[in-house]
Amino acid sequence: GESVGLHLPTLSVQEGDNSIINCAYSNSASDYFIWYKQESGKGPQFIIDIRSNMDKRQGQRVTVLLNKTVKHLSLQIAATQPGDSAVYFCAIRGSQGNLIFGKGTKLSVKP
Amino acid sequence: IAGITQAPTSQILAAGRRMTLRCTQDMRHNAMYWYRQDLGLGLRLIHYSNTAGTTGKGEVPDGYSVSRANTDDFPLTLASAVPSQTSVYFCASSPSGGLYEQYFGPGTRLTVT
Numbered sequence: 001g002e003s004v005g006l007h008l009p010t011l012s013v014q015e016g017d018n019s020i021i022n023c024a025y026s027n028s029a030s031d032y033f034i035w036y037k038q039e040s041g042k043g044p045q046f047i048i049d050i051r052s053n054m055d056k057r058q059g060q061r062v063t064v065l066l067n068k069t070v071k072h073l074s075l076q077i078a079a080t081q082p083g084d085s086a087v088y089f090c091a092i093r094g095s096q097g098n099l100i101f102g103k104g105t106k107l108s109v110k111p
Numbered sequence: 112i113a114g115i116t117q118a119p120t121s122q123i124l125a126a127g128r129r130m131t132l133r134c135t136q137d138m139r140h141n142a143m144y145w146y147r148q149d150l151g152l153g154l155r156l157i158h159y160s161n162t163a164g165t166t167g168k169g170e171v172p173d174g175y176s177v178s179r180a181n182t183d184d185f186p187l188t189l190a191s192a193v194p195s196q197t198s199v200y201f202c203a204s205s206p207s208g209g210l211y212e213q214y215f216g217p218g219t220r221l222t223v224t
Contacts, residue, residue: 043217043218096156098208104153
């Protein structure tokens with residue numbers, strides 16, 4: 001079946017450093033990938049997405065990299081700030097049009 | 112424009128009681144979804160609807176039902192609540208079931224005692 005795994009459940013970085021959060025997925029036919037940020041007590045908030053015909057996409061301070069060969073997805077956050085502290089989820093589009101989520105990485109930013 | 116609203120924000124419910132969680136979106140999105148979020152398990156799909164009048168089962172549908180009478184509303188009903196349904200429930204919507212981001216509501220925290 002389709003699944004999404006995460007490499008690290010927690011990540012701690014120094015303010016100003018770059019953060020890298022990784023995901024692995026099982027279905028090589030997956031065509032859409034997305035990253036969400038979830039702050040405590042709130043719903044997931046869209047960060048950035050990428051389609052399978054791309055291997056890199058950049059947003060404001062964020063970059064998503066897709067390696068379809070090894071079925072790996074990563075989110076890079078440049079110059080991490082205290083406001084970036086949250087749980088980050090990767091997700092892939094499932095066969096029903098839904099999103100299949102990984103279990104999340106909790107990012108802590110040290111001042 | 113509110114996006115997606117959910118009600119109630121939180122609820123404590125006795126086991127065996129019936130409960131409907133409400134979800135309304137004002138973005139005229141065709142697709143809507145219900146997820147539950149449990150510690151250590153991420154978000155799991157309960158039911159979905161790709162367009163008004165149609166619904167489908169997700170990964171964990173047992174004990175839940177949904178209806179989609181119109182585009183804006185997608186209520187989730189627990190016919191007879193059990194403690195294992197204690198969770199945080201999120202409603203989401205997207206323009207369609209295709210390659211689009213999903214927008215999430217603020218969630219309903221449900222405790223079944």
